[in-house]
Amino acid sequence: MGAGLDAKVEDRPGAGRVAQQRTRIQLVNREIILSAALEVFATHGFRGATVDQIAARAEMSKPNLLYYFRRKQDIYRAVLEHTLDDWLAPLAAIDRDGDPIEELRRYITLKLQMSAENPAASRLFANEVLAGAPVIGDFLKTRLRELVHEKAGVVRAWVGEGRLAPVDPTHLIFMIWAVTQHYADFDVQVRAVLGSQVDKPGFHEQTAQAVLTIVLNGIRPRD
CATH class of the missing domain: 1.10.10.60 (Homeodomain-like)
Known part of the structure; x- marks a missing residue:
């Protein structure tokens, strides 16, 4: 043979x-x-x-x-892990050696863009957390926690150097998450208040500018 x-x-x-x-x-x-x-x-x-x-x-x-x-459970877990991988990438990319305002501007802009382009992912994650995070609870307590602590340390260093106003780093990250995901998770509420304005050209750009102005002006160093 x-x-x-x-x-x-x-x-x-x-x-x-x-x-x-x-x-x-x-x-x-x-x-x-x-x-x-x-x-x-x-x-x-x-x-x-x-x-x-x-x-x-x-x-x-x-x-x-x-x-x-x-199983359905395997699909659900994979969807959530895929979503979290996408969401955490911009946070992980925050550079300690970069300009603090520009680093946070980029992060907020990307988070708003992701919420606008994929609101279903934001709502799915919110529903999982509201249910007590039965599938991704371990992930939140390990990988997410570690990354937040790491980036909070970066913000804390910037504050210590006088490059940002005195703010609590962890709560700043929480606030960015809340405001950027609000437009996806509470789309019905946003539309109830703003009506057809939500669907007009430039709405997402105007939203980003408003959020950036409020957040960044709040963390700029004071004279």
């Missing part, structure tokens, strides 16, 4: 390319599933959502979806 018959699939000509293509397809399908699941969970909540609804929104069969995720 020739050695070629005993060769592993990975060693055959073109096998590596096929494997890479399969991996890319799998990554794309996972993203499709997570995007569909986000909308379904944000609309119906964890208890009200079904795997059938997610499969239908992802435009794939239920057996195909279950190839990637065994």
Whole structure:
């Protein structure tokens, strides 16, 4: 028998390319599933959502979806972890050596942009926290806590150097989260107050400018 018959699939000509293509397809399908699941969970909540609804929104069969995720709980956890990875990236990017006002301006702007572009993710996270964070409680107490403590230390150093007004660093981060996610989590309330103004061109830019003016003027160093 020739050695070629005993060769592993990975060693055959073109096998590596096929494997890479399969991996890319799998990554794309996972993203499709997570995007569909986000909308379904944000609309119906964890208890009200079904795997059938997610499969239908992802435009794939239920057996195909279950190839990637065994249970609804696994999909839900993956959606939340994906959301948190996206949200924490701008906070992690705050640079100790940068200009404090510009670093915080960039962070607030990115958070507002993310809330405007993906309000379902913000609402899903809010619902999870209001439910007592049964799925991501450990994440909040470990990775999130560690990152907040790290960046609060950066803000504290800036305050100590006189580059920011005396503010509590942790509560500043809490306040930024609250104001930037408000426009997604309380969209119905915002629309009740502002009406059709919310859908006019430039609304999100005006919102960002108002929030930045209020927050940044509050933390600028005093003469």
